[in-house]
Amino acid sequence: MTDDDEVPVPLPDEIDSEPPSIEEIVVDGEVEPDQIYNGDCLELLKALPDGSVQSIITSPPYNIGKSYETNSPMEEYLEEHRKVIEECYRVLTDEGSIFWQVAVTTRDGHHYPLDVKFFPIFEETGFVPRNRIIWPKSHGLHGRIRFSCRHETMLWFTKTEDHYFNVDPVRIPQKWPNKKSYQGDNKGEVTSNPDGKNPGDVWDIGHVKWNHEEQTLHEAQFPEDLVERALLSTSREGDLVLDPYAGSATVPVVAQDNDRHFLGAEKEYKYWKIAQLRLAGVPDKNGNYANLKLLREAGRENSSEYGYHRRPAEPQEAEEGQKTLADLSED
Ligand SMILES: C[S@@+](CC[C@H](N)C(=O)[O-])C[C@H]1O[C@@H](n2cnc3c(N)ncnc32)[C@H](O)[C@@H]1O
16 A cells, blocks of 8 residues: 555545455455455455446556556456456346446557457457447547547446346437327327437547546546446446446446445555545535535536646656657557
């Protein structure tokens, strides 16, 4: 447990600064939920009972040299994750789902969409493919030898054919809500579902970038709204939701806000601490919250001062071979 980040993350007295051990998370073979393990996700996964988790929603390291990851050869990276994916399969309920959100990595100027690389691993593990969700983005590195990449993806697989899926809590407004049938028995009746439509597989939800309302010091946070759609459609109240790469705890925060139980693993202590702060709903010195629900309840969504232990405004110097958000080009 180290705390060597240049942006200190002090925890208030009411938050225990000692992360739980595996023995405190799985007691006599039973899960004690609503905790985040500060360590390797494979250790946590191996300790979890079979069929104990309803939904896994996660974004693993992309292997692009961010501060929390090593830049491994592709095959090595994929094989490491195969072990995690196999454990995820074991711990899911028969009705369970996994969402695996990734982007692309470049090697020697070549473009590798990570979902394409991961897809066969999920199939070989026995997962049933459900959707390849496109998550568009309006910003990013500028391509010099190709079109600039402007989307990420989220693969959705289920453990079996009999998966739980409820689209009702995640319906979006109809494009033509008052359109009426012009012939037949239903002539004159509204043709579309008044409760809204299925949101489809292109999820145009804003990314967490510099100055985003949710931004913490984590450099690869995904937005609560993206997680909420996956969580609400594949789990019920009281179910257990897991993020093996929890980061700043976006998935646990959304689970908690929606009356689900959560578990997470995060190897970096500084992110584990941010997670505790977000989950506790403790405001920063400006009275603002990193937890979006609390932020919105406090009417702060338009504030320019929100944020919570945010990253320094100036991106840090990149290590050799490491990319930062300051990089202007993919190659
Ligand atoms: C892409 S980020 C996830 C960010 C998260 N979705 C959020 O919204 O904050 C991946 C995270 O996985 C963590 N990580 C990488 N390898 C890990 C491992 N083997 N076990 C646990 N955490 C790991 C990294 O430290 C990083 O915080």
